[in-house]
Amino acid sequence: MTTTSPTWDPQQYLRHADHRGRPYVELLARVPALPREGARIADQGCGPGNVTTLLAERWPAAHITGYDNSPEMLTKAEEYAGPTAGGGRIDFAHADMEHWAPAETYDLIASNATLQWVPGHVDAFPRWLDALAPGGTLAFQVPGNFEAPSHVLMRELAESARWKDRLAGVLRHADAVLAPAVYLERLADLGCEVDAWETTYMHLLQGEDPVLDWVKGTGLRPVLTALAGDPEARDAFVAEYRDLLREAYPATAHGTVLPFRRLFVVAVKPA
Incomplete structure (x- = not known):
């Protein structure tokens, strides 16, 4: 499957910054x-940088580099x-991140909602672990909601008769991420001590069409990018x-749920 590399809008993404940042916390x-007091940390897919600061709060003496492939996000x-x-x-x-080969040794490689955009990311685990110091950690969280109505409806519409010629293959499917148990097994096979779990958040969103506003910042970006030249x-x-x-997501008296x-994974390399 070929997906469109999306153009990102930092301001749109940050409209739900609190909800998006909570899983990283x-x-x-x-x-x-971490192995060193003055740790070396990589933040994979740092986006607009707001959650990179969470790493500095936890490890104040660390040298932290945020990596991203979006010029718009890096500018922000x-x-x-x-x-x-x-x-x-x-x-x-x-x-x-699909081709990132770390050129130095890190004490922590962390990622917040990025690896779902990286095809075959599990195949990169060995080279990322090779870049970790003994006792270092690979930690990431990814959305596990590709079978949720927000994504299913988006895919079904993109694959409908009206849109399939223009949007076929643009969107990711459920195989963009794996089950927590699969991540656990793959990383344990590589010698790591692994902590893996999942959480379903019930985000209470406010405003008009808030779920649409949410996906405009993330999941809908490939469609918006593919149709950018045809505003109509x-x-x-x-x-x-x-x-x-x-x-699919009706408004209630308290907002839209x-x-x-x-999915969360913390994998510690043997010391």
């Missing part, structure tokens, strides 16, 4: 002590670059999809 809380992230209060520093660099078609697709989402499953 919960992931990092399970990361054990630069506002967080520089020395940190604990004596460390944050910087950012361009990298494509783009708006027509979004309108059809919006109507489907309204039925978006159930969102996420």
Whole structure:
């Protein structure tokens, strides 16, 4: 399957920053002590840099590099670059995670909602672990909601008679991520001590068509990118999809509930 490399909109992505950042907080809380006080940390798929700062809060003396392949995201992230209060520093660099081969040794390689965009990411685990110091950690969380209505309806619409000629193969399917038990087995086979779990968040969203607003920042980006040159078609697709989402995620007196499953993995390399 060929997917479109999406163009990202940092401002749209950040509209739900609290909800998107919470899983990273919960992931990092399970990361054990790192091998060095002045740790070297890689933040894979750092996006606009707002959650990279969470790493600096947890490890104030660390040198942290956020990697991303989106020029738009990296430009936004630069506002967080520089020395940190604990004596460390944050910087950012361009990298494509599908082909990223670390050129130095890290104490932590962490990733927040990125690997679902990296085809065959499990095949990269050996080279990433090779780049970890003994006792270092690979920690990531990925969305596990590709069978949720938000994604199923998007795919069905893209594959419908009206849109399939323009959008065939653009969107990811459920195999974009694996089950937690599969990640556990693959990393345990590589010698790691693995902690894997899943959580379904019940995000209570506010405003008009909030689920559409959410997916405009992430899952819908490949469609928006593919139709960017034809605003009329783009708006027509979004309108059809919006109507489907309204039925699948009805508004309540308290807001619109978006159930969102996420998968978490913390793998520690032997010391």
